[in-house]
Amino acid sequence: MTEQPRMNVESFNLDHRTVAAPYLRIADRKELPGGDVLTKFDVRFTQPNLEHLDTETVHSLEHMMAEHMRNHSEDVLDVSPMGCRTGFYVLLSGDRTVEGFAPVLEATLRDLLAADEVPAANEIQCGWGAHHSLEGAQRAAREFLDQRSVWDRVTAD
Template sequence: MSDVELAEVESFQLDHTKVRAPYVRKIAVELGPKGDAITNYDIRLVQPNEGEIPTAGLHTIEHTIAGLLRTRLAGVIDISPFGCRTGFHLIVWGEPDPAEVAAAIKTSLADIAERVSWDDVPGTDAISCGNYRDHSLHSAREWSRLVLERGISLDPFDRSKLA
């Protein structure tokens, strides 16, 4: 073991073998120096260690949901994919209820699955994206449909609590 000091990260303390995706999970609320709350959510779309969204599809979901969520949920700061490609971190101002977050995720995924066209997907050229060639609306649609078919739980360990 080296003498490198690492802070403990909550997400790496979660037992990924016990969660049941898809779900919305509030990870933490952080208070800034002026008392402003920022909430971090685990938006898990795929069961960990059993599958992953292919990079091109995840990339297209990321670009599209970033704009869709901002029209449905106040205070969105960022939504970024997990490196494991099973979902996203959602960072928001304030403390929206997980059911409100889940509803915004569901309607956004429904739009990706059924309504979004290629022309609607932002950041698909060299000027606006660092890897613009790696997108797939087809994959994004298929994965969005799959998540919606399974339903999004408000409890990461109990699939009976669907939003």
């Protein structure tokens, strides 16, 4: 592949062949006109272009991280799945570091392992209430947690 032109989206400028999932990295940091800062994390569960999560697993991880993470931080603005199904973006208010956010993510995933249901997995609170897998979400969370010591290692090198 030849050199790509600079893209607007930060992750489009990331060479996905060079990363070593699972990992946690800052994808964006934005200072707002009032001086407040937002930090966006790339929470990568599976190796790009080699593996991806099942869609039920992605959906349940989304629900569970979105709900449980807010018990560990007042500053969570958004938890969104990547369309490629290899991970999630988490947006927080404030100027964050990987070292600062990792314990929040770890605590969230430990809650997820202890949970006995996917929150809001019903047709009143969700757009596809039947499309969930608690087991899949817990398996993916366990595998991600097993690699906790290398979350800050983003590239294979």
